[in-house]
Amino acid sequence: MRVTIRDVAERAGVSAMAVSAVLNGGGGSKVTVTAEKAERIRQAARDLRYQPSHLARSFRNRKTGQVAVVFQNFGRFIPQSPYRAEVMNGVMEALFPNDYTLSLCPKLMRDGDPGFVSDGRFDGVLWCRPDLTETSTLALQEAAVPIVMMHAPPGTVLGLPTFCADNDGAMRRVASHLVSLGHERLAFVIDPVSEHSVEGQARAEALLLATRRAGLPDPDVIILAQDHSILQRYAEPSAPHTALICFSDELACFVLDSCARYGVKVPEHVSIVGFDSSPVCETSQPRLTSVAQPVERMAFEATMHLISLIRAVEEGSPSSPATSTLYDCGLDIRDSTSFARSN
Amino acid sequence: MRVTIRDVAERAGVSAMAVSAVLNGGGGSKVTVTAEKAERIRQAARDLRYQPSHLARSFRNRKTGQVAVVFQNFGRFIPQSPYRAEVMNGVMEALFPNDYTLSLCPKLMRDGDPGFVSDGRFDGVLWCRPDLTETSTLALQEAAVPIVMMHAPPGTVLGLPTFCADNDGAMRRVASHLVSLGHERLAFVIDPVSEHSVEGQARAEALLLATRRAGLPDPDVIILAQDHSILQRYAEPSAPHTALICFSDELACFVLDSCARYGVKVPEHVSIVGFDSSPVCETSQPRLTSVAQPVERMAFEATMHLISLIRAVEEGSPSSPATSTLYDCGLDIRDSTSFARSN
DNA sequence: TTGAAAGCGTTACCAT
DNA sequence: ATGGTAACGCTTTCAA
Numbered sequence: 001m002r003v004t005i006r007d008v009a010e011r012a013g014v015s016a017m018a019v020s021a022v023l024n025g026g027g028g029s030k031v032t033v034t035a036e037k038a039e040r041i042r043q044a045a046r047d048l049r050y051q052p053s054h055l056a057r058s059f060r061n062r063k064t065g066q067v068a069v070v071f072q073n074f075g076r077f078i079p080q081s082p083y084r085a086e087v088m089n090g091v092m093e094a095l096f097p098n099d100y101t102l103s104l105c106p107k108l109m110r111d112g113d114p115g116f117v118s119d120g121r122f123d124g125v126l127w128c129r130p131d132l133t134e135t136s137t138l139a140l141q142e143a144a145v146p147i148v149m150m151h152a153p154p155g156t157v158l159g160l161p162t163f164c165a166d167n168d169g170a171m172r173r174v175a176s177h178l179v180s181l182g183h184e185r186l187a188f189v190i191d192p193v194s195e196h197s198v199e200g201q202a203r204a205e206a207l208l209l210a211t212r213r214a215g216l217p218d219p220d221v222i223i224l225a226q227d228h229s230i231l232q233r234y235a236e237p238s239a240p241h242t243a244l245i246c247f248s249d250e251l252a253c254f255v256l257d258s259c260a261r262y263g264v265k266v267p268e269h270v271s272i273v274g275f276d277s278s279p280v281c282e283t284s285q286p287r288l289t290s291v292a293q294p295v296e297r298m299a300f301e302a303t304m305h306l307i308s309l310i311r312a313v314e315e316g317s318p319s320s321p322a323t324s325t326l327y328d329c330g331l332d333i334r335d336s337t338s339f340a341r342s343n
Numbered sequence: 344m345r346v347t348i349r350d351v352a353e354r355a356g357v358s359a360m361a362v363s364a365v366l367n368g369g370g371g372s373k374v375t376v377t378a379e380k381a382e383r384i385r386q387a388a389r390d391l392r393y394q395p396s397h398l399a400r401s402f403r404n405r406k407t408g409q410v411a412v413v414f415q416n417f418g419r420f421i422p423q424s425p426y427r428a429e430v431m432n433g434v435m436e437a438l439f440p441n442d443y444t445l446s447l448c449p450k451l452m453r454d455g456d457p458g459f460v461s462d463g464r465f466d467g468v469l470w471c472r473p474d475l476t477e478t479s480t481l482a483l484q485e486a487a488v489p490i491v492m493m494h495a496p497p498g499t500v501l502g503l504p505t506f507c508a509d510n511d512g513a514m515r516r517v518a519s520h521l522v523s524l525g526h527e528r529l530a531f532v533i534d535p536v537s538e539h540s541v542e543g544q545a546r547a548e549a550l551l552l553a554t555r556r557a558g559l560p561d562p563d564v565i566i567l568a569q570d571h572s573i574l575q576r577y578a579e580p581s582a583p584h585t586a587l588i589c590f591s592d593e594l595a596c597f598v599l600d601s602c603a604r605y606g607v608k609v610p611e612h613v614s615i616v617g618f619d620s621s622p623v624c625e626t627s628q629p630r631l632t633s634v635a636q637p638v639e640r641m642a643f644e645a646t647m648h649l650i651s652l653i654r655a656v657e658e659g660s661p662s663s664p665a666t667s668t669l670y671d672c673g674l675d676i677r678d679s680t681s682f683a684r685s686n
Numbered sequence: 687t688t689g690a691a692a693g694c695g696t697t698a699c700c701a702t
Numbered sequence: 703a704t705g706g707t708a709a710c711g712c713t714t715t716c717a718a
Contacts, residue, residue: 002711004710004711004712005711005712005713006711006712014688014689015688015689015690016689016711016712016713017688017712017713017714018687018688018689020712020713020714024713033687033688034687037687037688051459051461051462052462052711052712053462053463053710053711053712054459054462054463054464055398055402055405055407055462055463055464055710055712056463056694056710056711056712056713057711057712057713058398058402059398059399059401059694059695059710059711060693060714061694061712061713062398062694066446076432076435076436077420077425077428077429077431077432078428079422079425079428079622082420085420085421085422085428086420088420089419089420092419092447093419096449099450101446101450102447102448103409103444103445103446103447104435104444104445104446104447105445106439107439107442107444116394118394119394119395119396119397119398120396120399120695121398279422283626345694345695347694347695347696348695348697349695357704357705358704358705358706359695359696359697359705360697360698360704360705360706361703361704361705363696363697364697367697376703376704377703380704395695395696396694396695398695398696399694399695399696399697400695400696400697402694402696402711402712403695403696403697403698403709403710404696404697404710405710463711688717689716689717690715690717691714691715691716691717692713692714692715692716693712693713693714693715694711694712694713695710696709696710697708697709697710698707698708698709699706699707699708699709700705700706700708701704701705701706701707702703702704702705702706
């Protein structure tokens with residue numbers, strides 16, 4: 001059987017609470033023990049190889065020291081698309097020095113029922129790239145646990161702090177870059193999964209806003225699944241667009257591949273813009289112009305904010321209103337964008 | 344306050360255990376409830392938005408559904424060295440479909456005291472790239488939790504199953520490749536951190552064995568910290584070695600960089616071999632010959648084994664003897680190895 | 687300064 | 703078929 005605090009108490013000839021007080025540094029406890037007894041207790045604990053049950057402590061104290069990170073699509077870590085890895089780096093950098101454990105728990109997403117969030121397992125939750133139905137939004141709002149959203153535009157869930165790329169600013173950069181190259185007819189390209197994400201919609205809208213602002217016609221939205229044959233048309237002078245803005249670098253790379261297959265030349269026939277400016281942009285053919293988000297820094301700061309929220313709850317501080325932080329994005333101009341084809 | 348099972352029971356006019364039985368599917372429980380009452384209970388739970396406390400359950404059932412992954416050096420995810428990412432991929436692939444949560448808990452390593460392992464927080468632990476002192480080895484042996492080691496040679500910790508690359512076979516491949524190119528004087532290059540890892544020592548020994556087997560003189564071991572000036576000598580015809588086998592691709596890349604800086608030509612002056620065959624091997628100058636371990640598959644299978652151990656413990660099955668699994672490694676020959684310089 | 691006792695939310699066991 | 707009771711291991715409050 002397990003060695004409990006009572007076993008230690010018995011061996012040291014004291015009560016269980018004396019043991020608890022001594023082993024926890026006695027700081028929080030009202031109890032004081034003579035030095036001699038304290039030593040006896042420590043000795044007994046060592047003799048018995050006493051290991052406090054973290055589980056019992058968590059249960060009692062309603063605090064687990066665990067923070068959950070939830071990704072919308074729980075996939076693999078891919079070197080070509082380092083988004084997840086960068087988020088993890090930022091999160092770890094914030095959590096570990098503060099003695100929090102990082103939990104990856106895709107179950108939180110099951111059936112769109114995020115009820116688990118508040119089941120006591122986690123002191124806080126970092127929600128990345130949300131794709132929220134109305135019911136889950138409600139559940140999140142009522143969660144009994146601090147939650148911070150990453151990559152969700154401000155106000156996605158009422159009352160929850162968000163850390164998000166400034167999609168509007170980013171798309172304005174993209175539009176202005178393309179306009180300066182003579183482009184007028186743009187399209188937003190997205191995959192069927194991301195299409196429904198809050199982020200996907202935010203970027204589509206941001207591009208719409210940016211083009212209107214620039215006096216361009218509204219961009220089309222192209223949803224690209226397995227079948228890329230629609231890209232063929234960009235080899236023709238009559239193609240409807242001269243520039244494609246892709247939801248992610250990963251998608252942009254697929255587009256580049258397909259263009260090559262269909263004999264569409266980038267950037268001669270059509271310009272391509274990615275999102276994330278990941279390393280793959282340097283090795284793609286041609287090198288990919290892409291929006292650069294400071295992902296790791298965002299993740300770090302989001303996590304630090306989450307930690308401060310957790311501490312505030314512990315101390316019973318009144319909750320201050322949620323903040324939204326927007327991060328300015330750069331545009332890394334490479335070889336996949338150039339002057340618009342004149343039809 | 345939290346809604347407890349008692350609140351639900353009260354509202355439904357039944358006992359707490361009836362609620363428990365209904366909400367847990369009733370499968371394991373001896374208790375049966377009439378359909379009518381069951382519906383009443385479910386309704387009450389919905390009304391009250393009852394959320395069972397996972398914490399209380401874990402405490403009660405001594406089962407958390409959490410598996411910890413421990414890395415020796417808890418660093419960042421780096422695209423250039425995808426080892427960690429690949430391990431994570433394999434682990435997630437095994438854990439998530441089986442409804443386990445993945446925990447990253449560097450605290451487990453603090454002060455070389457792995458006592459935390461058995462504090463009840465985790466149902467099992469996957470220990471990667473261990474670097475074990477004697478005391479921690481002992482603690483691991485006595486852990487009350489199933490543990491599986493990755494990248495530890497068989498027998499590193501008595502009684503613990505290991506999943507490890509076949510370092511001996513790998514080094515034999517390396518040696519034979521180099522011998523066929525006329526190399527005789529080899530050295531093993533390692534960084535000061537990895538030097539003390541079980542894996543580092545295993546590879547050094549494996550190379551020693553392989554060279555003896557091939558009838559070559561014993562290889563030197565070069566511990567490479569910040570100062571790489573020792574590499575200068577390889578520009579001279581009198582250099583003591585014609586081939587350097589590096590502990591990792593990462594290290595090999597540093598070596599390549601330094602060689603370039605010192606005017607040492609690879610592979611004309613000296614051949615370089617890496618370990619892991621990561622993507623960076625394709626983009627390095629020159630492309631790096633490297634040992635290829637099936638990391639993701641190893642991680643997946645190690646984790647599946649861990650899960651089966653956990654289940655065995657739960658069912659009280661007698662523990663079968665620990666198994667050691669060795670994985671055959673390939674050698675991806677690229678441009679950093681070539682015929683030995685004749686002095 | 688010390689100890690006894692009461693929970694935290696859940697489930698297993700034993701009565702009814 | 704149902705409900706009461708105890709126990710999991712710990713901490714905290716209160717009384718001595």
